Amino acid sequence: MKAEDMTFRTVVDVPKWVNPMQKHQHFVLLGSCFAQSIGEKFQSYGLNVVCNPFGVTYNPESILIQAKQALTAGEELPIFRFNEQEWHCWLANTLIHDSDEERLRETIRDMFSQLGEALRKADFIFITLGTNVCYRLKESGLTVANCHKQPDALFEEVKLDAVKCSKLTCELVELLTCNCPTSHVIFTVSPYRYKKYGFHESQLSKAALLLAVDEACKRYPEKASYFPAYEILLDELRDYRFYADDMIHPSPFAVDYIWRRLVENCMDNEMQQYLKDYESIRKAKGHKAFSR
Secondary structure (H helix, E strand, C coil): HHHHCCCCCCCCCCCCCCCECCCCCEEEEEEEHHHHHHHHHHHCCCEEECCCCCCCCHHHHHHHHHHHHHHHHCCCEEEEEEECCEEEEECCCCCCCCCCHHHHHHHHHHHHHHHHHHHHHCCCCEECCCCCEEEEEECCEEEECCCCCCCHHEEEECCCCHHHHHHHHHHHHHHHHHHCCEEEEEECCCCCCHHHHHHHHHHHHHHHHHHHHHHHHCCCCCCEECCCHHHHHHHHHHHHHHHHHCCCCCHHHHHHHHHHHHHHHEHHHHHHHHHHHHHHHHHHHHHCCCCC
């Protein structure tokens, strides 16, 4: 072997999709901050995409609750008073709030209705799982999507085991299969490292999610697939050069690299050409004019 042919890394295999994405199709991305990063890539190319309308959501139980609310609208919205001036919702992040309770309810209802519509017409639904840790209100048992910086005493921290995670991911696929018949679910596991829990606990958390996703994809092979973003960062890139300054988030370069692997293997030729043609427009939109 010639020196220039030697590769000092393990390349993660990403099989070419038999039914790749096409530029006219509709996409929904839900889940952790990695879903947000990839969703913003879709948005930057002017594609038909809805990405985390209620903010990033990390655990499979909260994602399932949001999807159920969007597709069935059967539960009363859990609105609470944040302080003397604002009302918030346990199913959304802190940026969604209002000084009027009923107006916030109407806003949240409309947002869930729009998400439900987007899910029903989606061709691909990306679900990115970040952790098996969730937080439940002690008073009601509700698993929240965001703690809104409320006192720790209000919550019970729960670690979902691999069996529970598998049950939730399978239920999510079943929910989407019944309500969104044209969609295909793409699972990813976020490569974000949870230093907060300790790196051993973080790995155990990822293991539970990986087992759950594997179970869902095996049980519903026609409706669910896995894209190995987690393995691409940890096994192929495998270097602190590809992490952000905090050494736990993927760097912008790493996100770009994983995005390129998605483009090359999971999008058809016409969509890939569209992205190339749109690049100049995307760069122009991101350009900030210099003012003297």
